Amino acid sequence: MExxxxxxxxxxxxxxxxxxLGKCAELAITYNIHDATEFVEQWMAFSLSxxxxxxxxxxxxxxxxxxxxxxxxxxxxxxxxxxRAKSYAPSAVQETSSLATYGVMEDDxxxxxxxxxxxxxxxxxxxxxxxxxxxxxxxxxxxxxxSPASYTPQSAKRKAELGTPSxxxxxxxxxxxxTFGHPKLLxxxxxxxxMEHTVPVTQKLLHNDAPLTxxxxxxxxxxxxxxxxxxxxxxxxxxxxxxDKKLGQAGAAECIWYPQDRQVLQSAGGLHAVGMxxxxxxxxxxxxxxxxVVLDDDVEDEMDPTLTLNFSRxxxxxxxxxxxxxAKGFIPRGKTFMVEEIHTERKLTPANPLQxxxxxxxxxxxxxxxxxxxxFYEPLHDLLKYIKDHRPDVLVLTGPFLDADHKMVGExxxxxxxxxxxMIAGIMEAIGSxxxxxxxxxxxxxxxxxxxPTPPPALRRTYPNLYMLPDPSLVDLDGxxxxxxxxxxxDHLLSHEFAVNAGExxxxxxxxxxxxxxxxxxxxxxxxxxxxxxxxxxxxAQLKQLPNVLxxxxxxxxxxxxxxxxxxxxxxxxxxxxxxxxxxxxVAPSVPGKPANxxxxxxxxxxxx
Numbered sequence: 152m153e154x155x156x157x158x159x160x161x162x163x164x165x166x167x168x169x170x171x172l173g174k175c176a177e178l179a180i181t182y183n184i185h186d187a188t189e190f191v192e193q194w195m196a197f198s199l200s201x202x203x204x205x206x207x208x209x210x211x212x213x214x215x216x217x218x219x220x221x222x223x224x225x226x227x228x229x230x231x232x233x234x235r236a237k238s239y240a241p242s243a244v245q246e247t248s249s250l251a252t253y254g255v256m257e258d259d260x261x262x263x264x265x266x267x268x269x270x271x272x273x274x275x276x277x278x279x280x281x282x283x284x285x286x287x288x289x290x291x292x293x294x295x296x297x298s299p300a301s302y303t304p305q306s307a308k309r310k311a312e313l314g315t316p317s318x319x320x321x322x323x324x325x326x327x328x329x330t331f332g333h334p335k336l337l338x339x340x341x342x343x344x345x346m347e348h349t350v351p352v353t354q355k356l357l358h359n360d361a362p363l364t365x366x367x368x369x370x371x372x373x374x375x376x377x378x379x380x381x382x383x384x385x386x387x388x389x390x391x392x393x394x395d396k397k398l399g400q401a402g403a404a405e406c407i408w409y410p411q412d413r414q415v416l417q418s419a420g421g422l423h424a425v426g427m428x429x430x431x432x433x434x435x436x437x438x439x440x441x442x443x444v445v446l447d448d449d450v451e452d453e454m455d456p457t458l459t460l461n462f463s464r465x466x467x468x469x470x471x472x473x474x475x476x477x478a479k480g481f482i483p484r485g486k487t488f489m490v491e492e493i494h495t496e497r498k499l500t501p502a503n504p505l506q507x508x509x510x511x512x513x514x515x516x517x518x519x520x521x522x523x524x525x526x527f528y529e530p531l532h533d534l535l536k537y538i539k540d541h542r543p544d545v546l547v548l549t550g551p552f553l554d555a556d557h558k559m560v561g562e563x564x565x566x567x568x569x570x571x572x573x574m575i576a577g578i579m580e581a582i583g584s585x586x587x588x589x590x591x592x593x594x595x596x597x598x599x600x601x602x603x604p605t606p607p608p609a610l611r612r613t614y615p616n617l618y619m620l621p622d623p624s625l626v627d628l629d630g631x632x633x634x635x636x637x638x639x640x641x642d643h644l645l646s647h648e649f650a651v652n653a654g655e656x657x658x659x660x661x662x663x664x665x666x667x668x669x670x671x672x673x674x675x676x677x678x679x680x681x682x683x684x685x686x687x688x689x690x691x692a693q694l695k696q697l698p699n700v701l702x703x704x705x706x707x708x709x710x711x712x713x714x715x716x717x718x719x720x721x722x723x724x725x726x727x728x729x730x731x732x733x734x735x736x737x738v739a740p741s742v743p744g745k746p747a748n749x750x751x752x753x754x755x756x757x758x759x760x
Contacts, residue, residue, distance in 0.1 A: 152176040155187035160207075162713060163195060164195050164750050165330065174212050182220045188710075195217055195330050204334025211499055246412055299526050300564040324533070324759050331711035331718075332736070332754030333646045340754060342514045343541045350587045351542050352618045353463060355632070356625040358690035363621040370602045381672065381685040382427065382473075386446055389475040390668060392426040392497035398423075409482070410447055410456070422481050424488065426458065428474045436470060436649035438462050443478065443488065458488040462651065468493045469653035471644055473674030474667060484720055488669045496666050499715055500696040505752060506630035507740055512543040512594060515722045516733040517637070517704030518551045518593070522726055526559055528574070530725045534733060535581045543735070545628060546586050548578075548635040549704050550593030567598035573608060579614045583603055587628075591620045593637040594682065602682045603638065603671065604668050604691040623670035623692055631738055634698035636670050641705040641721065643677035661703070661714045668694050699749065700736075709734070709757045718749050722757060731760040 153176045160167055167175070175190065184190045197219050200205055200210055217258055266311035322328065330337065335447045354362040409424040413544045430436050442462045456706050462468060465619035470476060470493065479492040521532040537545055553560060553571055557741075563570060582588060607619035620626065644660045652657050663672060676683045692725070699720045709723035709732050722734035736755035741747045 152179060152187065155655075156190065159187045159191040163191060164333075165206050171187060171207050171209060171212070174209055175207065178212065178220060182216075183225055184220075192329055196327065199330065199334060199337055204338060215605055217423070228260060295722045296708075299570055321760055326759045327646060327756050328710055328732060328759060329709055329757035330755070333751055336737065336739060336752075336754035337756070340737055342512065342543075342737070342756075344544050344585070345510070347585055348509070348544060348627050349616075350511065351588055351627075352514070352589065353627040354620070354624065355627055356621075356623065356693075357690055362624075363691040365600070365606045366611055368599075368600070368606050368687075370600075370682075370684045370687060373686055378685045381512065381689050383446065384689060385667075385669075386425075386427055386475055389497065390477070393475065393477040393494055394425060396497045397494045398530065408447075409458075409488075422488075424458065424478050426456075426478065428470045428476060429473055430458075430472045430647075431473070435647045436472060438649065441470060441649060443476070446508060455486070458482070458486055461487050461489045462649075463489070465490045465493060465651060467652040469495065469648060469650040469659050469663075471648040471663065473672055474663070496662070499665055501715070502632055502697040502699045502717060503751075504747060505699060505738065505741065507738060510737055510739045511545065511631065511702075512540070512541075512735070512737050513545045513547065514538060514543045514719060514733060514735050515549075515702055516725050517549045517722055519554050519557075519724065519726045521557075523558060526557070526563075530731050530760050531578075534725060535578060537733075538582055538586065541735075542585055542747070544586065545589065546582065547591070547633075547635060547702060549588045549635065550599070551590040551595040551637070551701065552593075553597045553603075554595055555596075555597040556595070567596075568608065571596075571598045571608065572612065575610060575614075575617070576612065576695055579617055584616050586616065588614075588617045589620055589624075589626070589635070590617065591624055591635050591637050593620050602675075602684050602687065604684070604687045605637075621691065625694075625698060632696075632698040633700045633702070634670070634694065637703040637704060638671060638681075639705045639707075640664065640671050640673075641703050642707050642733065643671075643673055645707065647673060647677045657707075657710050657712055658714055661701070661712060661719050664694055664701075665697060665715060665717075670694055699738075700753075711755045711757065713749055716749050718753050718755065720755060720757075725760055732757050733760060734758075 153172045153397070156172055156175050157167075160172075162757070165705050175194075176266040179185070179187070179190045184193075194207060194215060197215050198207070198211075201218070205211060207215075261440075272715040285639045295469075323623035356362060374654060398406065406423045407421055409422055414592070424445050428436070429442055429444060431440045431442060434440075441462075443458045443460055445456050445458060464480070468490070474495065477494040478488065478490055480488055480490045480496075482488055514537075520534075521528040522530075553567060553720070579588065590607070592599045592605050592607045594603050596608075596737055596742055598608050599605055603622070607621055610619065618626075620635070622638060623632050623634065625632065627633075641660045644663055648659075648663075650656070650659065664670065669688070671683070671688065674685075697715055697717050699717065701717055703719060703721050704724070706724070707721060710719075710721045711734070712719045718736070720734050720736065725731045725733060734755060734757050737751060739752050739754075741752055745751045
């Protein structure tokens with residue numbers, strides 16, 4: 152536990168002494184906190200709120216225990232007692248209304264108007280009065296609470312008995328659930344842009360000097376031979392870089408390589424091979440299903456290039472389907488490669504230094520933006536209210552916006568394109584012209600083309616501060632390089648990789664993207680419904696240089712990490728059963744006399760909707 156805590160504190164720029172780490176581990180065990188990340192996040196929140204960002208010490212850990220850990224334990228005990236008492240209470244008898252027989256819900260607001268009014272005075276006939284939703288602000292314009300045209304009134308009605316995110320939230324709106332960055336920036340920020348400033352947006356993920364759009368899109372011709380050719384290009388780009396990082400040119404010349412010298416295949420050790428990892432069943436990897444395809448232009452084509460991998464001797468490994476690796480081991484017999492070492496890192500091209508002369512405020516939110524039981528988009532309404540109040544410089548929204556798998560999407564009585572255009576119009580009217588809005592489409596959107604990489608849908612109306620971006624995208628924002636994708640590549644990697652003593656899982660997944668040089672390095676895709684186009688991916692999904700900031704929305708728990716001096720953020724989902732979240736972060740100019748790195752220049756928080 153101490154090693155995990157030390158690693159998490161290191162990520163925050165904190166280096167506690169060994170006695171302090173021991174005390175932290177003791178507290179974590181005492182209060183049943185098994186996740187080192189959770190413990191460190193709670194400490195950082197407490198330190199920023201009560202100690203002005205002080206490092207942990209034996210003295211202040213006592214206050215932390217009394218004010219946070221013990222209080223949390225007491226609340227958990229009280230909640231458990233209340234739940235036990237509730238379980239013995241007699242259940243209320245629910246009366247069945249005759250209206251339900253005809254498919255009319257009792258909580259329909261229109262029915263409430265007629266029934267409640269007529270019960271008071273049935274002789275008075277009048278138009279029902281509009282009810283105000285006291286829990287929502289009505290000062291936003293542009294139809295932010297979307298009312299989609301549908302074939303039946305029931306299609307847009309929330310079914311309360313199924314439950315909504317709001318009644319299962321583990322906290323309250325506005326709670327800060329994750330914090331990262333320089334303590335002084337966190338403590339001193341109002342999280343509001345201080346001046347009107349137009350942020351220039353330049354796309355950098357280009358092919359033939361043009362980004363991916365519907366106009367230059369060509370797909371559905373990704374033949375098997377083309378896929379093999381494109382995978383070989385990836386192999387030839389990544390393999391030599393791995394060898395150069397680990398061995399260097401002189402070291403590689405002294406090694407024994409498979410399959411160049413077939414006379415030493417029975418070598419007792421020291422045999423090297425560069426290959427691409429695959430799974431026998433095209434599914435998640437385990438210790439028995441992985442094999443490696445080894446290619447070499449100097450070896451005849453009829454030779455079988457596959458090797459079955461045996462990991463019984465390996466001390467540390469992290470592999471996934473489609474990954475190019477450098478392996479060291481020996482072949483005792485047949486086509487089985489006994490792996491002793493496996494190397495997956497290459498020399499990375501660092502991000503361009505920050506070139507900003509003023510503080511920039513960002514907000515990042517990821518879809519879905521409405522509950523799975525309705526099309527009211529109330530979480531999006533709350534997000535836009537926050538944007539209107541805080542007026543950040545940049546808002547990044549990633550899809551899906553209208554999920555093709557939504558239960559009620561088939562009941563819309565308007566086209567998907569029309570509905571999406573209406574949604575964008577409401578967003579832009581609510582936000583105004585101060586904030587640059589970056590909308591990243593998703594292949595899961597009903598109005599988007601079902602292909603990866605995914606071009607943005609075309610809009611009939613344009614807005615000067617709206618930028619429709621493909622998935623994935625790499626953009627320059629006034630001196631800050633931002634990478635973003637709407638595809639859940641983190642979850643896909645973690646669900647399909649085989650890992651042994653490979654370190655913290657989120658760091659691992661992020662490094663896979665960096666060292667494979669791709670926004671989506673898995674092959675075949677982890678999602679069977681994902682229409683992956685290898686030719687488009689070779690043109691529009693490569694990650695050749697590290698960005699300053701990388702947005703990776705995921706169903707995994709929200710996180711903020713600094714990996715290779717790149718700020719990596721999973722803002723969570725705006726709509727989530729455990730309570731929706733979004734991320735806000737700021738980037739400040741470097742302070743003279745301090746190292747020019749992201750930790751000294753950024754502050755980030757994940758907040759509940």
